[in-house]
Amino acid sequence: MEVEKREGLEQDRIWVQQSREGDLEAFDRLVLKYQDRIYGTALQIVGNREDAYDIAQETFMKAYTKLHTFRQEAAFSTWLIRIAMNLAKSKLRWRKLRNFIPFIQETQEGEEELQVPDKGPGPEEILMQREFQDQLRNALERLPEEYREAIILRDIQGLSYDEIAGILGIQPGTVKSRINRGRIQLRKELGEDFVL
Amino acid sequence: MKCGETRNKINDYCDGELNASQIQALEAHVLKCADCAKALAEARKIFDGLQKMGQVKAPENLAGDVRRKLETLQGKKSGLKKIFSPLPFKIPLELAASLLIGVFIYRVIVPHHPIGKSPHLEVKVDPSVRDKTDASPSDIKSAAENAKTSMQPGLLPLVKEPSPMPKEKSDADLNREHIQEKKEMTVSEESPISSRKRTEVQKDFYEKEKSVSAVFGQKDMVPAGGSLKEAAFRDQTVQEGSFLVFIPKNLWRSPRCLRR
Numbered sequence: 080m081e082v083e084k085r086e087g088l089e090q091d092r093i094w095v096q097q098s099r100e101g102d103l104e105a106f107d108r109l110v111l112k113y114q115d116r117i118y119g120t121a122l123q124i125v126g127n128r129e130d131a132y133d134i135a136q137e138t139f140m141k142a143y144t145k146l147h148t149f150r151q152e153a154a155f156s157t158w159l160i161r162i163a164m165n166l167a168k169s170k171l172r173w174r175k176l177r178n179f180i181p182f183i184q185e186t187q188e189g190e191e192e193l194q195v196p197d198k199g200p201g202p203e204e205i206l207m208q209r210e211f212q213d214q215l216r217n218a219l220e221r222l223p224e225e226y227r228e229a230i231i232l233r234d235i236q237g238l239s240y241d242e243i244a245g246i247l248g249i250q251p252g253t254v255k256s257r258i259n260r261g262r263i264q265l266r267k268e269l270g271e272d273f274v275l
Numbered sequence: 276m277k278c279g280e281t282r283n284k285i286n287d288y289c290d291g292e293l294n295a296s297q298i299q300a301l302e303a304h305v306l307k308c309a310d311c312a313k314a315l316a317e318a319r320k321i322f323d324g325l326q327k328m329g330q331v332k333a334p335e336n337l338a339g340d341v342r343r344k345l346e347t348l349q350g351k352k353s354g355l356k357k358i359f360s361p362l363p364f365k366i367p368l369e370l371a372a373s374l375l376i377g378v379f380i381y382r383v384i385v386p387h388h389p390i391g392k393s394p395h396l397e398v399k400v401d402p403s404v405r406d407k408t409d410a411s412p413s414d415i416k417s418a419a420e421n422a423k424t425s426m427q428p429g430l431l432p433l434v435k436e437p438s439p440m441p442k443e444k445s446d447a448d449l450n451r452e453h454i455q456e457k458k459e460m461t462v463s464e465e466s467p468i469s470s471r472k473r474t475e476v477q478k479d480f481y482e483k484e485k486s487v488s489a490v491f492g493q494k495d496m497v498p499a500g501g502s503l504k505e506a507a508f509r510d511q512t513v514q515e516g517s518f519l520v521f522i523p524k525n526l527w528r529s530p531r532c533l534r535r
Contacts, residue, residue, distance in 0.1 A: 139341045234325040
């Protein structure tokens with residue numbers, strides 16, 4: 080696992096270097112490798128596919144134009160997610176300012192995209208899963224932003240504490256604390272209607 | 276392990292953050308405690324749900340769209356480069372700028388005043404020669420010496436800028452000035468010498484000029500009018516004595532002068 084990760088980082092480093100020299104093919108490979116993660120992160124934060132798509136596109140464009148500022152000390156994926164997070168958060172703030180359509184209603188539009196049903200569940204089970212996903216998404220939306228982003232990065236995107244600390248610009252201890260508190264609050268938000 | 280401790284560690288258990296002994300202790304407690312077992316089941320469900328939320332595929336056209344936008348961006352950049360450096364070789368910006376500044380200084384800042392054209396210039400006649408139509412070579416020589424000593428590089432000698440008249444002046448002052456002005460003959464003034472006499476003066480002028488050139492013997496100094504002297508005399512725009520004005524040759528570089 081560690082070896083794979085190290086090889087992946089080394090491959091990223093080569094592609095980043097080639098992209099810096101204007102090799103669009105190399106940057107294409109980076110886009111293909113990270114597009115799901117970037118799009119997914121953006122979708123969890125902004126809650127609708129259209130905005131998530133714009134953010135993902137903007138993230139890659141920004142990454143390419145600012146590639147000379149990227150220091151190879153951190154992982155490229157971490158740097159990329161940080162860009163996406165910042166863009167998504169500013170999009171959210173802008174939307175709140177404009178009293179845009181509530182997050183919950185928009186997420187229901189993209190529900191089918193988000194649903195990844197298990198192999199072979201019956202229709203009733205699919206319905207229950209969908210119901211639970213709705214509950215979970217609504218509960219996540221109600222969390223304070225600092226808890227929500229920590230949970231998105233850890234439990235949804237599966238990043239390490241150190242990576243999250245790098246993305247959010249905080250200490251790993253603070254990350255862990257936010258995640259714990261966020262999980263407890265998320266459970267509370269789900270309330271008694273929790274479907275087991 | 277007690278219930279409180281178990282509840283605190285349930286999330287870490289689901290997250291894979293516990294070590295082997297902690298996992299064993301927690302699982303042992305959950306087997307005995309129904310409430311903790313329920314809490315663990317809920318936590319697992321939440322974790323699974325969150326993980327599923329993360330299993331999102333990006334739209335298929337995302338990478339293609341990014342590529343197209345980047346190509347457009349690169350195309351724009353190379354277009355701008357072509358505009359700003361259309362030559363196959365590079366000219367340093369500093370060199371281009373200094374050339375531009377040099378041309379600007381030469382054309383605009385360095386003054387080029389062709390004689391008799393500037394409204395601020397007046398050609399004065401040396402009074403010692405003015406009234407002497409039959410001036411001897413020694414007179415001319417002394418006048419030329421005066422002119423030479425009063426000349427400064429790059430400036431027209433014996434040139435006066437017209438000054439505005441003071442607002443309040445006594446009659447005596449005005450009279451004195453009037454007399455003074457009369458003494459100073461300018462190119463714009465009509466000569467009091469008759470036309471018959473003028474021909475003689477012109478002949479005399481040529482003789483004097485030759486002497487002056489001989490006295491100076493300097494290549495970079497030419498008598499006023501220089502090659503224009505004949506035209507000037509033919510048109511009668513230059514009066515006698517104007518040969519005493521000397522112009523450095525380098526002031527004749529102006530294209531405006533060459534056109535004359």
